[in-house]
Amino acid sequence: MSRYVIQHTPVWQALIRHHREAADWHMRDLFARQPDRFARFSLTAAGLRLDYSKNRINEETIALLCQLAQAARLPQQMQAMRAGAPINYSEQRAALHVALRHPEQEGYTVVGQAVMPQVHAVREQMRVLVDAVRAGQWRGYGGATITDVVNIGIGGSDLGPRMVVEALQAPEAPGPRVHFLSNIDPEQLHRVLSGLNPARTLFIVVSKSFTTLETRLNAEAARTWLLAAAPDESAIAQHFVAVSSNLTAVQAFGIAPAQTFAMWDWVGGRYSVWSAVGLSVALAIGMDAFDAFLAGGHAMDDHFFNAPLAENMPVLLGLMGIWYNTFFKAHTHAVMPYVHGLRSLPAHLQQLDMESNGKRIGSHGERLGFDTGPIIWGDVGVNVQHAFFQLLHQGTRLIPADFIVCVNSLHEHGLHQDHLFANGVAQTEALMRGKTREEARLELQQSGVDDATAQRLLPHKVFPGNQPSNTLLLDALTPAALGALLALYEHKVFVQGVIWGINSFDQWGVEYGKQLAQAVMAELQGQGEGEHDASTQGLLAWHRQLRQS
Numbered sequence: 001m002s003r004y005v006i007q008h009t010p011v012w013q014a015l016i017r018h019h020r021e022a023a024d025w026h027m028r029d030l031f032a033r034q035p036d037r038f039a040r041f042s043l044t045a046a047g048l049r050l051d052y053s054k055n056r057i058n059e060e061t062i063a064l065l066c067q068l069a070q071a072a073r074l075p076q077q078m079q080a081m082r083a084g085a086p087i088n089y090s091e092q093r094a095a096l097h098v099a100l101r102h103p104e105q106e107g108y109t110v111v112g113q114a115v116m117p118q119v120h121a122v123r124e125q126m127r128v129l130v131d132a133v134r135a136g137q138w139r140g141y142g143g144a145t146i147t148d149v150v151n152i153g154i155g156g157s158d159l160g161p162r163m164v165v166e167a168l169q170a171p172e173a174p175g176p177r178v179h180f181l182s183n184i185d186p187e188q189l190h191r192v193l194s195g196l197n198p199a200r201t202l203f204i205v206v207s208k209s210f211t212t213l214e215t216r217l218n219a220e221a222a223r224t225w226l227l228a229a230a231p232d233e234s235a236i237a238q239h240f241v242a243v244s245s246n247l248t249a250v251q252a253f254g255i256a257p258a259q260t261f262a263m264w265d266w267v268g269g270r271y272s273v274w275s276a277v278g279l280s281v282a283l284a285i286g287m288d289a290f291d292a293f294l295a296g297g298h299a300m301d302d303h304f305f306n307a308p309l310a311e312n313m314p315v316l317l318g319l320m321g322i323w324y325n326t327f328f329k330a331h332t333h334a335v336m337p338y339v340h341g342l343r344s345l346p347a348h349l350q351q352l353d354m355e356s357n358g359k360r361i362g363s364h365g366e367r368l369g370f371d372t373g374p375i376i377w378g379d380v381g382v383n384v385q386h387a388f389f390q391l392l393h394q395g396t397r398l399i400p401a402d403f404i405v406c407v408n409s410l411h412e413h414g415l416h417q418d419h420l421f422a423n424g425v426a427q428t429e430a431l432m433r434g435k436t437r438e439e440a441r442l443e444l445q446q447s448g449v450d451d452a453t454a455q456r457l458l459p460h461k462v463f464p465g466n467q468p469s470n471t472l473l474l475d476a477l478t479p480a481a482l483g484a485l486l487a488l489y490e491h492k493v494f495v496q497g498v499i500w501g502i503n504s505f506d507q508w509g510v511e512y513g514k515q516l517a518q519a520v521m522a523e524l525q526g527q528g529e530g531e532h533d534a535s536t537q538g539l540l541a542w543h544r545q546l547r548q549s
């Protein structure tokens with residue numbers, strides 16, 4: 001089989017030529033020339049609305065990008081994912097997170113084995129625990145009900161559940177308070193535990209591998225903390241549950257099989273919030289709301305697997321990302337949720353996108369000759385406008401961005417929600433239109449400043465515009481809408497990985513630092529000296545000077 005190199009396909013070359021033209025376009029002109037631009041470049045899927053008209057694209061751009069997707073065999077790869085094929089080829093695993101939100105008892109297999117019965121069995125096990133805790137039937141060692149849940153996990157075992165809990169748990173709603181312990185900074189451990197009552201706290205140790213150092217250290221610290229208060233070790237069964245694919249290691253840690261929720265090697269950590277990794281979410285919002293979250297994700301899967309490429313929301317987002325990242329050489333992609341509940345979405349997407357597509361090696365081991373995964377960043381609106389938006393408006397870089405806005409809030413507070421919406425949408429308009437020299441001059445004249453001041457200020461008042469954005473519009477931040485939104489981004493990342501020809505489902509790049517940390521730690525503990533560069537040696541020497549024994 002000849003090596004597939006996307007860069008050498010005729011459509012890639014056609015896109016390079018098309019980009020030379022597009023580089024001169026201003027979106028203001030595109031809108032002026034095409035009054036029905038919004039109708040042409042917007043769509044609805046799984047309850048989400050996407051306006052992608054404020055992009056440096058025309059029909060030809062979309063047509064060429066769809067051809068690129070065909071050349072990369074995207075439709076076939078989508079089917080391979082669905083069929084449970086080992087698309088994570090470096091680890092010989094399927095990537096079947098879509099099965100986790102599939103409602104039926106059948107539909108997905110891995111190596112010929114049906115997976116849905118296991119998925120539904122674990123979901124039932126979750127329901128039993130969640131209902132018992134929320135109804136006050138699950139009791140701690142002194143017979144008291146559970147008021148606080150601590151999710152101990154890191155990476156995919158932390159970011160997804162943390163973000164979803166923040167988004168969906170209303171403070172006044174019934175259900176335990178949920179806390180997240182991820183880092184090995186003793187400060188975090190102290191802060192999380194210090195406000196809690198051991199007799200009323202349930203720990204969920206979440207680790208797919210159950211070998212992650214941070215999680216094991218934190219779980220051990222939590223166990224010690226609990227046992228310092230509890231009468232005996234039998235309390236572990238009332239206060240610790242685990243979520244893992246490594247059931248043997250869980251048992252060795254001291255958590256019984258009955259308290260253990262399985263996950264599988266065909267679920268990547270950053271795609272796992274839909275599994276029992278989402279137990280903290282289900283405890284926070286209840287199992288019915290968790291089911292609605294899964295249903296939202298499934299509705300997006302249905303759309304993704306069935307809509308034609310040019311009308312497919314994740315595909316379009318993925319393709320436009322490639323347009324900017326690879327052809328315009330934009331290095332970053334910003335995500336701005338104008339939704340307080342989604343303030344941790346950028347952090348979740350950083351792991352999802354950058355751990356999936358932050359790679360330079362193609363499927364044949366070759367070094368790819370173009371830019372792949374962008375730097376994902378962003379924060380919550382309106383706050384961002386008063387912080388870093390200056391750079392988007394008048395800096396020197398091209399920064400494509402996603403704006404996420406809600407029409408309705410779950411809380412009524414006068415005009416807050418409309419102001420929030422207005423600001424989000426106005427930013428996309430300002431970024432697209434910019435302000436010409438003429439417009440700025442007129443504005444200065446009308447402001448009544450003298451001519452000399454107007455002359456001096458004029459260059460500073462011009463906005464180049466032409467900054468692209470997608471607007472994702474939600475009715476309100478419901479479990480179903482959030483499910484659809486997360487699944488949308490997961491598929492977007494997959495689409496890009498397929499087109500760039502990389503494996504989005506492994507993460508070898510995170511291992512090296514862990515390896516070296518073990519060696520450095522051994523030295524800190526006085527177990528020999530390693531060979532280091534002068535900088536690392538110097539830092540270790542400073543540590544020896546300052547460390548209080």
Ligand SMILES: O=P(O)(O)OC[C@H]1O[C@H](O)[C@H](O)[C@@H](O)[C@@H]1O
Nearest residue numbers: 155156157207208209212269510
């Ligand atoms: O769930 P765990 O096995 O504890 O892994 C937690 C995290 O750590 C790893 O280093 C990976 O980079 C992440 O993809 C993973 O989510």
